[in-house]
Amino acid sequence: MKSAKQIATALLVGMFTFSAVGCSMVEKRPEAINSKVVATIYGNQTITRGEIDKLAKGTVEQLKSQYGDSYEKNEEAVAALKKQKEQILTSLIDQKIFLKKAKDQKITLTKDEIKTNVDDVYAQYQQEFKTESEFKSQLSQYGYTVAEFKDQLKNRAISNKLIQQVVKDVKVSDDEAKKYYDSHKNSYTQSPNTVHLAHILVKTEKEAKAVKARIDKGEDFATVAKQVSTDGSKEKGGDLGDIQENDSNYDKTFMAAALKLNDNQVSAPVHTQFGWHVIKCIKKTEYPVKDFNSVKDDIKQTVLSTKQKSVYQKTLKKWESQANIDKNEKNLM
Known part of the structure; x- marks a missing residue:
């Protein structure tokens, strides 16, 4: 068994041995x-x-x-x-x-x-x-x-x-609220607008173009989806059911492309983080837009939050620079 003196000596030898890299050794403590x-x-x-x-x-x-x-x-x-x-x-x-x-x-x-x-x-x-x-x-x-x-x-x-x-000091005028209302009317319908969608998901643009070509030639969308789609919806022929137009659970690029389609129209290939899609709009369901005065207070609060956030971010950026x-x-x- 080693004595306490032998152990201490060994430790000292070790310290001198690693003196050339002593800084990095100390940093690991x-x-x-x-x-x-x-x-x-x-x-x-x-x-x-x-x-x-x-x-x-x-x-x-x-x-x-x-x-x-x-x-x-x-x-x-x-x-x-x-x-x-x-x-x-x-x-x-x-x-x-x-x-x-x-x-x-x-x-x-x-x-x-x-x-x-x-x-x-x-x-x-x-x-x-x-x-x-x-x-x-x-x-x-x-x-x-x-x-x-x-x-x-x-x-x-x-x-x-x-x-x-x-x-x-951030305020929202009636004119600002009306401008927001006019450009976001789909968010203020009496019931949420929906779109019934189906899609086919593949890995590459080449595959997506081949899918679109098959459908353009008259092949059934659902049948092609069951054959080649990599999405879990393939067993249902790619059917995603009714989706609210403002549903944030879906990829923004996907929804933007889908909402441009008319009933029974099929999209060109669409690229998202998940791969390449060919999208079919089966049916859109749209509802009347609420009167501006009935939603004005809600809109003002929405616009106020956006403006406050902008002022806050600009102020924080200024403070950070200082x-x-x-x-x-x-x-x-």
Whole structure:
């Protein structure tokens, strides 16, 4: 058995042996990794790797459950983690900017606002779990203590109060609402307009053109769909049933092409993220448009939200340009 002196000597020899690459060896220690600066804001506020890793704990656990403990060897898993860390970094940067601006403008929370936005919200989250202990365990998985989570709720409330200050002067006129109504009448029908569609999905444009040629020559759409389509609807001859015109569950490019078709018309090949489609419009069902005055208030709220979002984004972009943000994203991973 080696003596304590022999072990200590071996460790010292090891240190001198790796002296040429000593910096990289030190960096692999957890405390060294955690202290790596990923971004600096305003020249003196930093965001470290440790802060980001702490908030990415939930994502890491999800990746482990999906890819196993060796998820770091999977390119898809690493890419997903990197993307999540980038989003966390952006959130932390924006939070620091918001809190500084709020402090500059002397924006704080009243006791009632703290109760509503911190205590009550915390209680609502906790009610989703069987016990407080289970909730705290979940918080821990996502990198929070109870105090830290409440701080985040408080920071979010302060940020929201700041945003309200930024957008408080945004208004919507009746003329703006009418202009929006005139260009979005299909969104204000007495019942949602629908279109009955069928499609054939294939991998390549060449295959899609061959499908279209067969149909143009008179072959039955449903029969061709059953023979060549790669979509799950093939057994029904590609029939997708009635779809609401504004259904966001369908690819935008797909729906844009489908809505241009008349009853019983078949499209040219359409390319989406899923492959190449040949689409058939079986029947459109359209309903009368509601009177403008009956939907004016709803439209004003829709347009107001859009305008407020635009003002907010422009203001945030301006603040970011003033924040002297210096990112070192190689330290993310």
